[in-house]
Amino acid sequence: MSVQPLRIGVIGAGTVGREVVRALLDRSPRLQPADGAPLVLAGVAVRNVERAIAAGVPEELLTDAPAHLVASDEIDVLVELAGGDEPARTLIAAALGTGKAVVTANKHVVAHHGAELERIAREAESPLRFEAAVAGGVPVLGPLALDLAANRVARVRGIVNGTTNYMLTAMAREGREYADVLEDAQARGYAEADPTADVEGLDAVNKLVILARLVFGHWLAPEAIGNRPGTTRGEAGSPGITGVTADDVAALAAEGRTIRLLATARLAEDGAIEASVVPTALPGGSAFGRCDGVLNRIEVDAAPVGRVAFEGPGAGGAATSSAVLGDLVAVARGQGSTWAGLPAATARSRIEVRPVAGECVAAPSGACYPVGD
Numbered sequence: 001m002s003v004q005p006l007r008i009g010v011i012g013a014g015t016v017g018r019e020v021v022r023a024l025l026d027r028s029p030r031l032q033p034a035d036g037a038p039l040v041l042a043g044v045a046v047r048n049v050e051r052a053i054a055a056g057v058p059e060e061l062l063t064d065a066p067a068h069l070v071a072s073d074e075i076d077v078l079v080e081l082a083g084g085d086e087p088a089r090t091l092i093a094a095a096l097g098t099g100k101a102v103v104t105a106n107k108h109v110v111a112h113h114g115a116e117l118e119r120i121a122r123e124a125e126s127p128l129r130f131e132a133a134v135a136g137g138v139p140v141l142g143p144l145a146l147d148l149a150a151n152r153v154a155r156v157r158g159i160v161n162g163t164t165n166y167m168l169t170a171m172a173r174e175g176r177e178y179a180d181v182l183e184d185a186q187a188r189g190y191a192e193a194d195p196t197a198d199v200e201g202l203d204a205v206n207k208l209v210i211l212a213r214l215v216f217g218h219w220l221a222p223e224a225i226g227n228r229p230g231t232t233r234g235e236a237g238s239p240g241i242t243g244v245t246a247d248d249v250a251a252l253a254a255e256g257r258t259i260r261l262l263a264t265a266r267l268a269e270d271g272a273i274e275a276s277v278v279p280t281a282l283p284g285g286s287a288f289g290r291c292d293g294v295l296n297r298i299e300v301d302a303a304p305v306g307r308v309a310f311e312g313p314g315a316g317g318a319a320t321s322s323a324v325l326g327d328l329v330a331v332a333r334g335q336g337s338t339w340a341g342l343p344a345a346t347a348r349s350r351i352e353v354r355p356v357a358g359e360c361v362a363a364p365s366g367a368c369y370p371v372g373d
């Protein structure tokens with residue numbers, strides 16, 4: 001019996017989209033699961049068609065009207081790789097609402113509109129998959145929702161932003177100041193021209209929101225998660241790693257500690273969730289302390305399994321395309337959404353969210369860095 005091909009529409013042919021498009025054009029037969037539908041690229045939407053042609057996307061597949069792609073009867077699955085809030089949110093919601101499967105790498109949209117999109121996906125019975133939204137190429141959401149589903153998770157922690165990890169690693173190795181390594185990271189393409197989302201920890205907050213959905217069953221408000229020690233967000237222009245100085249890095253290194261931007265969420269005894277994204281002083285020899293450069297690492301403490309860790313390339317077009325293509329294979333196999341069989345969470349949670357409590361260690365700048373293990 002022949003299986004109907006899965007016709008794929010991709011929005012965005014940038015760093016990640018380009019790799020996904022190339023894979024679908026070059027090795028589609030190898031991507032077809034033995035027990036699922038063939039994957040066929042049916043259209044690609046971008047803003048600048050000429051640029052996409054120059055990047056090797058066949059002209060006949062291109063459009064500059066993503067809404068038409070979403071509305072088309074010739075498309076079964078939307079792959080959203082444009083990024084940002086709008087129009088991505090509206091396009092994803094429209095695709096789900098009309099019964100199309102959606103695969104996205106957009107952590108901003110999933111973190112800020114996850115509850116609404118989950119509701120639409122569940123009502124329309126359309127799969128929504130977003131493995132690439134956390135830790136790029138590292139498969140972590142699938143294992144949390146499926147393989148670890150029998151566990152009760154006490155804590156999830158991670159280095160989930162490669163840009164800031166690259167910068168903190170360079171500060172520690174070379175004794176350089178924040179502004180200097182930021183310039184270097186921008187020159188190497190690891191940091192964007194506007195680095196705010198990375199350096200202020202907002203990107204890591206988005207990823208923590210998504211992790212918390214899968215391990216604790218709640219869509220937390222990103223605004224409820226603090227990105228400076230001991231606080232919730234609220235003030236504009238908050239630290240993330242922007243306040244980390246070369247003197248702080250050196251002083252903590254002299255005590256055998258390494259500073260890493262750590263995203264942490266844990267269940268408190270009273271049922272609240274403690275969640276923070278803050279530069280944290282970790283033992284230099286610990287697995288997080290040794291997680292260098294653009295690598296990502298996520299650790300989950302759960303019962304009965306104990307501690308499970310995931311580490312690997314958290315960004316980059318090729319690595320991230322691995323997660324997007326994996327999600328497409330899952331759709332082709334009829335595997336459903338990333339949350340798999342977990343209970344529904346179709347509204348923003350009202351659970352109390354507060355900063356992660358614990359000791360901190362004083363540094364020359366006057367900052368007190370939370371101590372991690």
Ligand SMILES: NC(=O)c1ccc[n+]([C@@H]2O[C@H](COP(=O)([O-])OP(=O)(O)OC[C@H]3O[C@@H](n4cnc5c(N)ncnc54)[C@H](OP(=O)(O)O)[C@@H]3O)[C@@H](O)[C@H]2O)c1
Pocket residue numbers: 011012013014015016017045046047048049051064066080081082083084086087105106107108132133136314315316317320
């Ligand atoms: N880069 C990574 O390492 C990485 C890792 C994990 C997740 N992600 C996520 O993956 C997504 C894509 O990231 P990226 O780095 O590939 O971005 P990018 O290089 O900036 O590419 C974005 C692409 O989307 C297109 N686009 C943007 N807005 C559009 C619109 N309104 N209509 C049609 N096309 C539009 C752009 O078209 P034009 O070129 O014509 O403007 C471009 O082709 C983001 O959500 C990002 O957070 C990225």
